[in-house]
Each structure stands twice: as C-alpha cells, then as structure tokens.
Amino acid sequence: MLRSSLFVHLVWLGALLMSAIANAGEPEQELRAAAMEGDAARIMTLLEQGAGLESRDGDGRTALMLATRHNRVEAARVLIDAGADVNAKDRIHDSPYLYAGASGFNDILALTLAHGADLASTNRYGGTALIPAAERGHVDTVNMLIAAGVNVNHINRLHWTALMEAIVLGQGGPAHTRIVALLLDAGADPNIADADGITPLQHARQRGYTKMVSLLEQAGGR
Structure with missing residues (x-):
C-alpha cells in the first residue's frame, strides 16, 4: 500500500514538473504566435511580462524573424524597438534583414537598416x-x-x-x-x-x- 502510494505521488510530481516546464515556454510561444499574427499590443504585453525576446522555435526563428516572414510591420517595429536582433539567423541562414530584402518587404527592411543590419x-x-x-x-x-x-x-x-x-x-x-x-x-x-x-x-x-x-x-x- 505504501509502495503504491509512493508511486502515485511520484507520478503526480512528474506530471507537475512537466507542466511547469511546458508553462515556462508558453510566454515565448505566445510571443512568436503574436508576431506571426501581427498583434503588436500583445507583443508589448508579453515583453513587459518577461517573454524572451530572442527565443527561437524549432527552426531557429525568433519572433522578429516570424513577423518578418509574414510581413507584419507593426509587430516587427515593436520587437525591433525592444532590441530584437535584426541579424539573428535561423537554421537556413535567413535573418530578418536578409529575408526582408529578398522578399521586397521594404517597410521592415527600412527598420532593419536603421537598427544595425549587417x-x-x-x-x-x-x-x-x-x-x-x-x-x-x-x-x-x-x-x-x-x-x-x-x-x-x-x-x-x-x-x-x-x-x-x-x-x-x-x-x-x-x-x-x-x-x-x-x-x-x-x-x-x-x-x-x-x-x-x-x-x-x-x-x-x-x-x-x-x-x-x-x-x-x-x-x-x-
């Protein structure tokens, strides 16, 4: 009986730990989602709450990279004003600056050029x-x-x-x-x-x- 109770307790602790790990990543995931959707207000809120500005998804893309890929100008502006790296490359060696230039996304390109594009x-x-x-x-x-x-x-x-x-x-x-x-x-x-x-x-x-x-x-x- 004691052994069974201990097992249940360990399972519960493991689930709690996994939940904590998952929750720890949520602000960054939300930030990247908000960037893709162009939700500048949400981005500002998440950054104020401490979301990691340079966190990356599985393809190495930052929130700014995702905002750039979707040509979300205001989202990109908020992220860049907050200090996002316009030269941060993803797994295929695109950066916000390089992608904006290649895609003709001139509003975002201008922002990257004004903030240290390499x-x-x-x-x-x-x-x-x-x-x-x-x-x-x-x-x-x-x-x-x-x-x-x-x-x-x-x-x-x-x-x-x-x-x-x-x-x-x-x-x-x-x-x-x-x-x-x-x-x-x-x-x-x-x-x-x-x-x-x-x-x-x-x-x-x-x-x-x-x-x-x-x-x-x-x-x-x-």
Whole structure:
C-alpha cells in the first residue's frame, strides 16, 4: 500500500514538473504566435511580462524573424524597438534583414537598416540581400540596398553577382532592366563572368534582351 502510494505521488510530481516546464515556454510561444499574427499590443504585453525576446522555435526563428516572414510591420517595429536582433539567423541562414530584402518587404527592411543590419551578411547561397532582390525584380528594394551601401559586386556561391542574377533569372522586362541600370550606375562591374566564363553582356545577347544589352555596352561590357 505504501509502495503504491509512493508511486502515485511520484507520478503526480512528474506530471507537475512537466507542466511547469511546458508553462515556462508558453510566454515565448505566445510571443512568436503574436508576431506571426501581427498583434503588436500583445507583443508589448508579453515583453513587459518577461517573454524572451530572442527565443527561437524549432527552426531557429525568433519572433522578429516570424513577423518578418509574414510581413507584419507593426509587430516587427515593436520587437525591433525592444532590441530584437535584426541579424539573428535561423537554421537556413535567413535573418530578418536578409529575408526582408529578398522578399521586397521594404517597410521592415527600412527598420532593419536603421537598427544595425549587417550589410555584408549572406544567405545560404552566399549572397547578400541585394542579390535575391535583384533576381526577383524588387526595384525599390534594390534602390534601398544600394543606398545603404551593400556591395554591388559581391559574388555568391554560384559565382553570380546581383547584375548577373537580374539578367539570367529575370525575364528581361521593365523591372529587371531598371535594376540592371541601377546596378551599373552604382558601380556594378559589367564584366564579372559566371563560373563558365560567360559575361552579363553575353547572357543578355543570348536572351535577346536588347535594352539590357545597350545598358551593358554603354557601361563597357564585353
């Protein structure tokens, strides 16, 4: 009888301990959920109650990273004002700054740039924020990143620059043509070839992108 009572007591203590552990994580889970939902008021309340600002989910994403992924501007603003790290990378090496730049989420990008964004930081492909922004045709984003001082001649692991990606992965339309012009005006080298030795001008000619060809030739492309 004593042994049975002791067993029940131990089970009860174990359940109590597990509950305490679970409850200890709840404020952080709530914070991340509020960030995804864009609930800025809830975020402020949770932070005042001591929720961990830099706590991470199973994929290594902070509340700010989740707010950024869902383009929750006010939530991101509250978190950044509270001191959230705009350069905190998740398991796939995205940070709020890098993700905002790649996605063209310019309001959040501006917040990260004003709060210590690491312009030299790179994503899992070894590219700066400027490279995917150029690839995806985010003209205003490219403008912002150039103005911030991101290296326009950075080469990623595919041996492509932002200029190369705008040509090879774009469709030759107005947005990508404008980006090519912006990059060249900012000092992008038109003769940095890809890993096979093919230059931006050669790629543009192969694709029949006549306006890009003209821009590259005027910039000294070969």
